[in-house]
Amino acid sequence: MTRDDYDRYLEAFNARDYDAVLDHFADEFELVFAGYVFRTKDEVRRFYAFLHAHIAESVRVREFVSDGNMVALEADVRLEGIDEVTPEMLAEQGLERIQTLARGQVVTLPQFIHYHLVDGKIVRALCAVFEPPVAQAPA
Template identity: 45%
Template sequence: MDRAAYDAYVAAFNARDYDTVCDFYAEPINMNFFGVALRSRADMKAFYGFLHAHAMETVRVLNFASSSSLTAVDAIVRVEATRDMTPEALAQQGLTQFHPMRAGDVIEMRQFIFYTIRDGRIANVECAMAPA
């Protein structure tokens, strides 16, 4: 995935255009991060639909590298709660590993995101977070 394609992917993500985001993925989707496993368009839409109903999330790329088989991104992921994300709401979604947030809370995380590319599509996603 070259930088122009990745920028289009991030623009779709930041715009909450989940159908376009999913079009970048090989089927079945294989995204794993922080205890979350997304395996389908429905999984992706359900997870991000819940998260983005409670928070504005944006990705800002700091560093980018790619080859025919791997895209690596160093990014700041900013999550700003627009409404309370309670422990109960997180538990109902099976997301007890996530921190509750109150409306107005902001978390910025430096993440290293690795995309395995197969036939021009994202075949696997793995993330690591830099220490605070």
């Protein structure tokens, strides 16, 4: 996956075009982050539909390295609370480990993301936060 390929993937993600995002994934894959593992495209769609109904998320790549078998990058993931999410709502979705954000609260999560590729498709994506989040007070 080239940087141009990844930029198209990221553009689709930032636009909430989940079908275009998932076109980059193999039929069998693992998406791992925050202690969760998603293995089907429906699981990924369901998770992001819930998350993005309550949180505005955007990803900005800081460093990028790739070859035919992998992509490794450092990114800033910006999350902004747009609607209230309670711990109970997260529990109903099976997402107890995810922290809530107040409406207007902004958090920037520096992340390391490592993608494993087979035939140009993502078969495993590992997302790790490598620094504490940088939180800003609600506006």
